[in-house]
Amino acid sequence: MTSPPDPFDQIRERISGYILSESTFRGEISFAVGAESIVECCSLLKNTLGFTYLVDVTVVDYLTVKFPRYEVVYLLHRFGENYEENLRIRLKVALEQDDPAIDSVTPVWSGANWLEREAYDMFGITFRGHPDPRRILMPEDYDQFPLRKDFDVRDRESSKRSFERALDEGLE
Amino acid sequence: MGVSSGPLLGGDGFLTTKISAVANWGRKNSLWPMAFGTACCAIEMMGAFSSRFDIARFGAETVRFSPRQADLMIVSGTITYKMASVCRRIYEQMPEPKWVIAMGSCTCGGGPFDSYAVVQGIDEFLPVDVYVGGCPPRPEALIDAVMKIQKKIDNEGPPIV
Ligand code: SF4
Numbered sequence: 001m002t003s004p005p006d007p008f009d010q011i012r013e014r015i016s017g018y019i020l021s022e023s024t025f026r027g028e029i030s031f032a033v034g035a036e037s038i039v040e041c042c043s044l045l046k047n048t049l050g051f052t053y054l055v056d057v058t059v060v061d062y063l064t065v066k067f068p069r070y071e072v073v074y075l076l077h078r079f080g081e082n083y084e085e086n087l088r089i090r091l092k093v094a095l096e097q098d099d100p101a102i103d104s105v106t107p108v109w110s111g112a113n114w115l116e117r118e119a120y121d122m123f124g125i126t127f128r129g130h131p132d133p134r135r136i137l138m139p140e141d142y143d144q145f146p147l148r149k150d151f152d153v154r155d156r157e158s159s160k161r162s163f164e165r166a167l168d169e170g171l172e
Numbered sequence: 173m174g175v176s177s178g179p180l181l182g183g184d185g186f187l188t189t190k191i192s193a194v195a196n197w198g199r200k201n202s203l204w205p206m207a208f209g210t211a212c213c214a215i216e217m218m219g220a221f222s223s224r225f226d227i228a229r230f231g232a233e234t235v236r237f238s239p240r241q242a243d244l245m246i247v248s249g250t251i252t253y254k255m256a257s258v259c260r261r262i263y264e265q266m267p268e269p270k271w272v273i274a275m276g277s278c279t280c281g282g283g284p285f286d287s288y289a290v291v292q293g294i295d296e297f298l299p300v301d302v303y304v305g306g307c308p309p310r311p312e313a314l315i316d317a318v319m320k321i322q323k324k325i326d327n328e329g330p331p332i333v
Contacts, residue, residue, distance in 0.1 A: 138254070138289070139253070139254050144288070146288050146289070151288075152288075153287050153288055154286055154287065154288065155288055156253070156288055156292070158288070159252075159253035159254075159288055159289055160253065162253060162254070163253040163254075163256050163257055163291075163297075166254075166257035167257050167260060167297075170257055170260075170261050
């Protein structure tokens with residue numbers, strides 16, 4: 001008796017040129033991808049392999065734990081006919097500490113727009129080619145990236161400054 | 173206040189009082205809240221407004237979402253610095269006289285959110301009249317706060333015209 005074909009095999013084969021390494025944790029597959037090929041890899045996954053749904057774009061800041069410091073994480077989903085045929089994969093892109101930047105995947109999934117804005121807002125990752133690279137949660141003149149591990153979460157000074165400025169503008 | 177009637181007036185009565193007493197009596201029994209609900213506490217505030225607790229018994233059921241028509245601001249919920257400027261602007265748009273209730277631990281002192289985004293007490297930028305502790309406070313506590321505001325209004329002096 002042969003075991004059923006691994007649905008990931010086809011994916012692995014098609015994007016093998018972009019994969020730097022692969023890891024599995026509790027049945028969840030993660031592929032490490034180079035920053036320069038993220039858009040190509042994503043369009044292939046979306047247009048040929050059916051990963052039409054970008055679940056989330058987020059960032060991990062390893063600070064001193066790991067080098068390079070940042071890792072941008074893309075969670076992708078493919079819908080299947082049956083429940084068992086749903087597939088989820090994770091792409092990870094490592095970014096350097098200085099001036100972390102990566103190409104935007106908004107041209108591939110327009111839903112990436114706000115996700116990338118949030119990643120920028122919280123971690124200061126620049127998404128090149130993003131159609132609207134503004135902050136999304138914090139005030140627009142805020143000058144910190146609060147989810148970076150070297151930011152003090154109790155530091156309210158920047159928030160206060162933004163608040164004072166908003167007040168001054170409103171009262172003119 | 174005193175009510176008098178006598179044959180001299182042909183049976184009609186008259187009332188002696190002070191203008192401030194009448195104004196305060198009117199104000200305290202017709203508080204129109206501006207409900208500034210930003211988080212979980214707002215649910216308890218809605219509870220206080222609806223039939224089970226019925227804040228209408230204290231004359232404060234006419235919730236206005238236009239600050240121009242309100243005289244009691246109930247700030248219920250976490251206030252972030254980004255929201256704080258909006259909150260302050262709305263407060264300034266309310267006509268005098270006006271009162272503020274800080275409902276919940278968040279508005280009283282930041283609550284569980286000792287973080288970069290959350291104001292540690294709305295008295296940083298608003299003159300608060302009554303603080304209601306609790307996370308969230310029960311509707312009875314909000315009603316108690318309204319009654320405290322009523323007492324406060326009662327004791328107010330003549331209006332400065
Ligand atoms: S005090 Fe508690 S219930 Fe009220 S807004 Fe804050 S966290 Fe929510």
